[in-house]
Amino acid sequence: MTTTSMKDVAKAAGVSVGTVSNVLNRPEAVAEETRARVQAAIADLGYVRNDSARQLRAGRSRTVAIVVLDVANPFFTDVVRGAEPLVESAGGVVTVCDSGEDVRRERRHLELLEEQRVLGLLITPVDDSSASWIERLSGHDIPVVLVDRGAGRHPHCSVAVDDVHGGRLAAQHLVERGHRKIAFIGGPAAIPQVADRLGGCREVCEESGVELEVFATPGLNFQAGREAIEQMLGSEDRPTAVFCANDLVALGALQGLTMHGVKVPQECAIVGYDDIDFAAAAAVPLSSVRQPRAQLGRTAAQLLFDEIAEGRDHTHRNVVFQPELVARASTALEL
Amino acid sequence: MTTTSMKDVAKAAGVSVGTVSNVLNRPEAVAEETRARVQAAIADLGYVRNDSARQLRAGRSRTVAIVVLDVANPFFTDVVRGAEPLVESAGGVVTVCDSGEDVRRERRHLELLEEQRVLGLLITPVDDSSASWIERLSGHDIPVVLVDRGAGRHPHCSVAVDDVHGGRLAAQHLVERGHRKIAFIGGPAAIPQVADRLGGCREVCEESGVELEVFATPGLNFQAGREAIEQMLGSEDRPTAVFCANDLVALGALQGLTMHGVKVPQECAIVGYDDIDFAAAAAVPLSSVRQPRAQLGRTAAQLLFDEIAEGRDHTHRNVVFQPELVARASTALEL
DNA sequence: CCGTGTTTTTGAATCGTTTCATGAACGGAT
DNA sequence: ATCCGTTCATGAAACGATTCAAAAACACGG
Numbered sequence: 001m002t003t004t005s006m007k008d009v010a011k012a013a014g015v016s017v018g019t020v021s022n023v024l025n026r027p028e029a030v031a032e033e034t035r036a037r038v039q040a041a042i043a044d045l046g047y048v049r050n051d052s053a054r055q056l057r058a059g060r061s062r063t064v065a066i067v068v069l070d071v072a073n074p075f076f077t078d079v080v081r082g083a084e085p086l087v088e089s090a091g092g093v094v095t096v097c098d099s100g101e102d103v104r105r106e107r108r109h110l111e112l113l114e115e116q117r118v119l120g121l122l123i124t125p126v127d128d129s130s131a132s133w134i135e136r137l138s139g140h141d142i143p144v145v146l147v148d149r150g151a152g153r154h155p156h157c158s159v160a161v162d163d164v165h166g167g168r169l170a171a172q173h174l175v176e177r178g179h180r181k182i183a184f185i186g187g188p189a190a191i192p193q194v195a196d197r198l199g200g201c202r203e204v205c206e207e208s209g210v211e212l213e214v215f216a217t218p219g220l221n222f223q224a225g226r227e228a229i230e231q232m233l234g235s236e237d238r239p240t241a242v243f244c245a246n247d248l249v250a251l252g253a254l255q256g257l258t259m260h261g262v263k264v265p266q267e268c269a270i271v272g273y274d275d276i277d278f279a280a281a282a283a284v285p286l287s288s289v290r291q292p293r294a295q296l297g298r299t300a301a302q303l304l305f306d307e308i309a310e311g312r313d314h315t316h317r318n319v320v321f322q323p324e325l326v327a328r329a330s331t332a333l334e335l
Numbered sequence: 336m337t338t339t340s341m342k343d344v345a346k347a348a349g350v351s352v353g354t355v356s357n358v359l360n361r362p363e364a365v366a367e368e369t370r371a372r373v374q375a376a377i378a379d380l381g382y383v384r385n386d387s388a389r390q391l392r393a394g395r396s397r398t399v400a401i402v403v404l405d406v407a408n409p410f411f412t413d414v415v416r417g418a419e420p421l422v423e424s425a426g427g428v429v430t431v432c433d434s435g436e437d438v439r440r441e442r443r444h445l446e447l448l449e450e451q452r453v454l455g456l457l458i459t460p461v462d463d464s465s466a467s468w469i470e471r472l473s474g475h476d477i478p479v480v481l482v483d484r485g486a487g488r489h490p491h492c493s494v495a496v497d498d499v500h501g502g503r504l505a506a507q508h509l510v511e512r513g514h515r516k517i518a519f520i521g522g523p524a525a526i527p528q529v530a531d532r533l534g535g536c537r538e539v540c541e542e543s544g545v546e547l548e549v550f551a552t553p554g555l556n557f558q559a560g561r562e563a564i565e566q567m568l569g570s571e572d573r574p575t576a577v578f579c580a581n582d583l584v585a586l587g588a589l590q591g592l593t594m595h596g597v598k599v600p601q602e603c604a605i606v607g608y609d610d611i612d613f614a615a616a617a618a619v620p621l622s623s624v625r626q627p628r629a630q631l632g633r634t635a636a637q638l639l640f641d642e643i644a645e646g647r648d649h650t651h652r653n654v655v656f657q658p659e660l661v662a663r664a665s666t667a668l669e670l
Numbered sequence: 671c672c673g674t675g676t677t678t679t680t681g682a683a684t685c686g687t688t689t690c691a692t693g694a695a696c697g698g699a700t
Numbered sequence: 701a702t703c704c705g706t707t708c709a710t711g712a713a714a715c716g717a718t719t720c721a722a723a724a725a726c727a728c729g730g
Contacts (some may be wrong), residue, residue: 018681018716046452046475055386096406278586281617283617285618340687353689390715391686393715
């Protein structure tokens with residue numbers, strides 16, 4: 001009843017454990033006839049390799065962990081999809097961890113991943129407070145690549161999109177459309193992406209003398225967008241356009257506005273961020289700032305394996321992509 | 336440079352490894368003063384437990400694996416979200432594997448999970464061909480719970496939703512709305528959920544003499560929905576309503592119809608399946624068959640831990656939930 | 671039949687924990 | 701001083717694979 005080990009297989013095939021191991025790992029190094037005998041024994045006993053033992057010996061697992069802010073956000077699933085093929089073709093396995101924008105959850109994951117001696121880590125940190133934890137991992141020889149986030153002066157590779165520029169694009173677009181009062185919806189402000197997008201937006205507003213009102217949300221999801229709209233509709237001198245920190249928030253905002261009979265874009269325009277697939281399929285197709293999601297993931301994985309390969313004499317690289325604005329109905333000029 | 340182990344900690348603290356282990360696992364069993372000394376050494380050396388060694392000794396990992404058809408489908412992320420709290424409160428960890436509706440990918444995951452000696456498995460199998468593989472795992476003492484899928488006569492616990500009934504609900508709704516020719520969009524037909532939903536739909540159509548045309552798709556995503564519409568619009572005597580195997584397909588279909596200037600619901604009604612959050616926020620809010628997603632996940636995890644706890648004398652349970660139809664604009668009667 | 675070179679196989683050492691039987695240390699009662 | 705009961709600490713034996721130096725088996729020319 002207890003699980004069968006290599007020893008059992010060895011006994012059944014009348015060989016030593018070393019030979020069984022060879023059949024599994026370097027079949028070409030064992031004689032045709034022996035190999036067959038061992039393989040028969042394996043099939044017979046239903047033997048399955050024990051990965052813990054393997055890893056213990058190897059000192060490292062084959063797992064690449066990706067820690068994201070929200071697995072339910074299509075943006076991140078696309079990033080993961082971009083990274084997977086590369087990892088798998090390198091013989092690795094991907095494991096996805098959801099921090100849920102919560103520093104404590106993130107830390108729990110990091111602790112666990114370190115105990116598991118993962119091969120590498122791709123992470124979109126919740127905020128700057130994670131920095132020391134992350135450095136701890138890379139200090140323990142676990143290469144780390146920051147995703148959707150510049151490394152700043154942190155000692156890591158990174159793949160990011162210029163969020164300040166993205167924020168500018170969105171704001172410029174709205175200003176060009178003639179809006180004189182804009183709302184920004186998003187939060188928590190500690191999330192760097194949020195801060196940067198807002199920052200870019202604010203720059204443009206100041207440059208062009210447009211009023212900006214900020215509605216902070218506790219998270220970047222559907223729900224948050226809807227609630228922020230409730231708040232916004234309460235205020236007098238309502239903004240004529242909203243820029244949302246991501247598309248989920250924007251979809252929530254859109255639904256909130258629609259529920260209150262506010263016409264989009266005639267009475268209130270919307271710009272989102274990420275250009276997830278659902279954006280184009282929304283009630284009113286959303287204008288959005290597009291990021292190269294899959295490429296973000298692919299490049300991150302690439303940097304990770306480069307770092308692993310180069311070992312000691314590796315120099316960190318920081319790749320920055322430029323976002324672009326996709327204009328759709330939610331910011332169309334009134335007909 | 337090499338990782339520090341318990342031995343190093345023991346030496347630094349001037350105790351034996353057994354004691355260090357005790358500090359970590361049963362701190363109350365070691366004297367106050369010693370404990371402090373060991374903990375200081377741990378912090379000093381930056382010691383991190385090696386999980387592989389732990390698992391090797393324990394013979395089991397603490398990981399509960401969830402294998403889903405598509406991580407990007409909000410239906411599944413909600414199921415996962417439902418399961419997570421229970422698993423974590425039991426001291427476990429969740430790992431999500433995406434089979435992408437591909438039997439081969441699914442099998443690769445299963446092989447790996449078996450090698451990892453996971454604590455348990457929650458799986459939505461791609462189709463029936465997985466059955467023998469899955470039984471192999473449970474034969475090796477890894478409890479398995481089927482998710483969103485009845486166990487039939489397979490020896491497992493299961494949590495499912497009555498898809499045949501769901502299909503009936505959708506069709507009935509459309510028939511009541513006066514439609515005389517309905518299209519079903521979805522596939523591959525080998526996926527049981529697809530077959531059942533179509534089956535229920537077909538029953539109702541036959542009972543009420545309504546014509547049914549089936550458009551098979553290679554997958555259950557956005558893209559598939561859009562392509563099926565291209566095909567449907569080509570045919571003469573076009574159906575006046577479509578029932579889609581899930582909401583992603585429905586959203587794709589909606590976009591396809593809109594792009595071709597076909598008005599929803601006036602010229603073509605749509606019913607989706609799953610009632611994901613995006614359904615209500617779609618261009619035309621989607622009518623959909625709702626499943627208790629989170630509860631599905633929660634119950635599955637519950638059954639899994641029950642099985643683990645009961646051990647030898649466990650009897651498999653099969654829970655079936657009933658779906659309900661949520662009517663929205665996409666099937667509203669013409670105004 | 672021997673020596674030499676090549677191909678296979680062996681088996682002990684190792685990875686880092688946890689567990690557990692054993693022993694040490696100590697206090698208090700006799 | 702001795703004995704007993706607690707409370708703590710010890711260290712060796714697993715767990716199951718991989719690795720590698722060394723032994724065994726074989727081939728073949730002389």
